[in-house]
Amino acid sequence: MSTDLQMKQAVDLVDNERMSIWRRLTRIQAAQIVLVLIAICIVFSLMAPEAFPTVFNLRSIIVNTSIFAVLGVGGTLVIITAGIDLSIGSVLVFSSVVAAKVMGGMGGTGWGTAIAGVVVATACGAAWGLLNGFLVAKAKVPAFIVTLGTLGMALGLAQVLTGGIDLTDVPGEFVDAVGFGNIFWEVPTLTVISAIVVILGSILLHRTRFGLFTFAVGSNAEACRRVGINVDWQLMMVYVISGACAGFAGILSLAFYQQTTIGGQSMTALTVVAGVVIGGTSLFGGIGSIFGTVIGLLIPVVLQSGFIIIGVEAYWQGVVVGIFLIGAVYLDGLRRTKSQRGSGRKPKHRQVGDGERGTREKDG
Amino acid sequence: MPILEARGIVRTYGQVVALDGCDFDVEAGEVTALIGDNGAGKSTLIKILAGTEPGEGGTIAFFGEEVNITSPHQARSLGIETVYQDLALCPHLDPVNNLFLGREIMRRGLMGALGFMNRRAMREQSIEAFNDLGATVRTLTEPVGTMSGGQKQSIAVARASAWASKIIFLDEPTAALGVVQTHNVLELIKRVRDKGIGVVLISHSMPEVLAVSDDIQVMRRGRRVATYQTADTNIEELVATMTGKFDEGVAA
Numbered sequence: 001m002s003t004d005l006q007m008k009q010a011v012d013l014v015d016n017e018r019m020s021i022w023r024r025l026t027r028i029q030a031a032q033i034v035l036v037l038i039a040i041c042i043v044f045s046l047m048a049p050e051a052f053p054t055v056f057n058l059r060s061i062i063v064n065t066s067i068f069a070v071l072g073v074g075g076t077l078v079i080i081t082a083g084i085d086l087s088i089g090s091v092l093v094f095s096s097v098v099a100a101k102v103m104g105g106m107g108g109t110g111w112g113t114a115i116a117g118v119v120v121a122t123a124c125g126a127a128w129g130l131l132n133g134f135l136v137a138k139a140k141v142p143a144f145i146v147t148l149g150t151l152g153m154a155l156g157l158a159q160v161l162t163g164g165i166d167l168t169d170v171p172g173e174f175v176d177a178v179g180f181g182n183i184f185w186e187v188p189t190l191t192v193i194s195a196i197v198v199i200l201g202s203i204l205l206h207r208t209r210f211g212l213f214t215f216a217v218g219s220n221a222e223a224c225r226r227v228g229i230n231v232d233w234q235l236m237m238v239y240v241i242s243g244a245c246a247g248f249a250g251i252l253s254l255a256f257y258q259q260t261t262i263g264g265q266s267m268t269a270l271t272v273v274a275g276v277v278i279g280g281t282s283l284f285g286g287i288g289s290i291f292g293t294v295i296g297l298l299i300p301v302v303l304q305s306g307f308i309i310i311g312v313e314a315y316w317q318g319v320v321v322g323i324f325l326i327g328a329v330y331l332d333g334l335r336r337t338k339s340q341r342g343s344g345r346k347p348k349h350r351q352v353g354d355g356e357r358g359t360r361e362k363d364g
Numbered sequence: 365m366p367i368l369e370a371r372g373i374v375r376t377y378g379q380v381v382a383l384d385g386c387d388f389d390v391e392a393g394e395v396t397a398l399i400g401d402n403g404a405g406k407s408t409l410i411k412i413l414a415g416t417e418p419g420e421g422g423t424i425a426f427f428g429e430e431v432n433i434t435s436p437h438q439a440r441s442l443g444i445e446t447v448y449q450d451l452a453l454c455p456h457l458d459p460v461n462n463l464f465l466g467r468e469i470m471r472r473g474l475m476g477a478l479g480f481m482n483r484r485a486m487r488e489q490s491i492e493a494f495n496d497l498g499a500t501v502r503t504l505t506e507p508v509g510t511m512s513g514g515q516k517q518s519i520a521v522a523r524a525s526a527w528a529s530k531i532i533f534l535d536e537p538t539a540a541l542g543v544v545q546t547h548n549v550l551e552l553i554k555r556v557r558d559k560g561i562g563v564v565l566i567s568h569s570m571p572e573v574l575a576v577s578d579d580i581q582v583m584r585r586g587r588r589v590a591t592y593q594t595a596d597t598n599i600e601e602l603v604a605t606m607t608g609k610f611d612e613g614v615a616a
Binding site for chain 2: 204207208209210212215216218219220222223224226227228229285286287
């Protein structure tokens with residue numbers, strides 16, 4: 001009896017777009033991690049009401065997250081394709097070194113020089129990204145190994161170019177405006193620039209076909225090949241974007257620190273990967289958001305700032321972030337097995353006559 | 365005239381001869397069952413006709429004209445779609461994005477050039493495509509990975525039929541399904557056929573083949589050994605042909 005009814009099922013479109021956005025919001029890990037971030041902020045604010053929730057502290061938190069957020073845009077895209085980019089810290093260093101060299105060669109002052117530096121740094125980063133992407137997509141070397149290799153190469157070449165001594169050829173105007181300046185009030189220019197990159201990245205990822213293909217390739221690359229998507233090109237472009245983000249972060253870092261940071265970026269890639277993963281992007285590909293990454297990157301910075309203010313040794317930050325990282329991946333694993341179990345369940349078809357059948361059976 | 369006539373298709377893998385001069389025909393508006401024991405060469409034949417593997421000999425005529433199908437892309441441009449056993453869906457994408465994967469409708473003008481999609485049009489056409497087949501899709505906004513096997517299968521079949529204008533190959537579409545879901549997919553297949561599309565169904569289930577097909581082509585050892593009208597045959601005859609009982613009978 002029930003089979004006859006189910007034979008005649010019509011398409012069932014119960015939910016509308018608005019409902020789905022709400023459901024999507026509650027489902028993504030990013031929404032839960034926002035609550036965690038808010039909770040952390042509340043705890044610190046209660047423990048140090050005169051020091052933590054201040055404009056000064058808030059400003060320093062967002063400034064300290066800004067450069068990581070730029071890196072996180074590329075990092076998120078790469079991890080959504082089920083890849084990884086460990087080279088971003090070294091690419092940042094390499095790009096800032098080459099940009100400093102070029103800007104030094106141009107005289108080291110003026111906005112024209114600074115703009116040349118931006119272009120050179122971004123192009124250097126994109127070039128490293130192209131190399132990563134080519135080796136991952138065409139040569140089929142695992143992304144972990146490729147980017148571990150270029151991590152060493154980019155840093156090594158940066159050291160060769162400088163003899164290991166940090167360069168300081170950054171135009172003063174650029175440092176004042178971008179590194180320390182505010183757009184208005186206490187809103188740092190660095191953060192506004194970073195926010196623009198984040199917003200552009202989010203639009204690219206969540207609104208365009210390029211973004212859709214990024215998710216699709218991470219979800220099922222073979223299916224993409226069969227429908228004619230150029231998977232290799234897509235992967236290469238994703239790594240190019242990651243590299244370009246690292247290059248751009250290089251020039252921002254140069255503006256902020258007023259020098260290259262050759263020795264200071266060894267943990268950068270891991271910090272970014274941790275932020276991406278805490279923000280709900282799955283290492284297995286197909287799931288993720290840049291918004292989540294920004295939240296995931298804010299958590300370590302907020303913890304560090306809060307620990308210093310309440311007088312806990314800042315070293316504890318590493319311990320707590322480690323717990324968050326493992327917890328995030330554990331939750332992702334839970335979600336994945338849950339959705340797989342879900343697929344084995346009987347479908348709950350909503351259909352005309354469903355209720356009637358129930359009553360009839362009750363009567364019988 | 366058949367839509368597609370394959371003659372003398374050959375394919376070898378090293379020493380193994382998978383297809384040994386195989387013939388095959390597809391008629392418009394008919395469900396053709398392609399049956400045979402494991403290793404008979406069914407999947408290889410489909411792969412060659414769908415362009416995912418090259419043939420090594422023989423000819424393929426499409427509406428009477430000889431064609432050389434060298435890529436899945438070319439097969440699709442001829443109006444040939446394939447539903448693979450693994451469905452080739454992206455589990456994290458919703459049914460709309462899976463239906464349109466690689467064929468997204470872009471917005472007009474600058475926004476389209478920048479890579480923005482016309483989601484509303486895609487959504488509306490998806491509803492149409494699923495309605496067309498009476499496919500049961502619970503929601504258009506959940507990832508297909510969270511759906512049941514039957515729903516995934518429906519989406520894969522709907523995708524193929526939405527784009528196929530001439531032929532659909534279905535490689536064991538019901539192998540992983542329960543009774544009700546199998547029945548639903550078979551109903552889908554009949555609706556696709558009623559649109560005038562040639563449907564080729566690979567299946568190991570003889571009752572299913574007899575229930576849904578119009579004619580049955582039997583493969584054995586890389587060749588087509590028999591073609592039956594479904595109405596004129598029965599399970600015993602099919603199994604005997606598949607396993608080669610009749611060959612032995614002739615030999616003896």
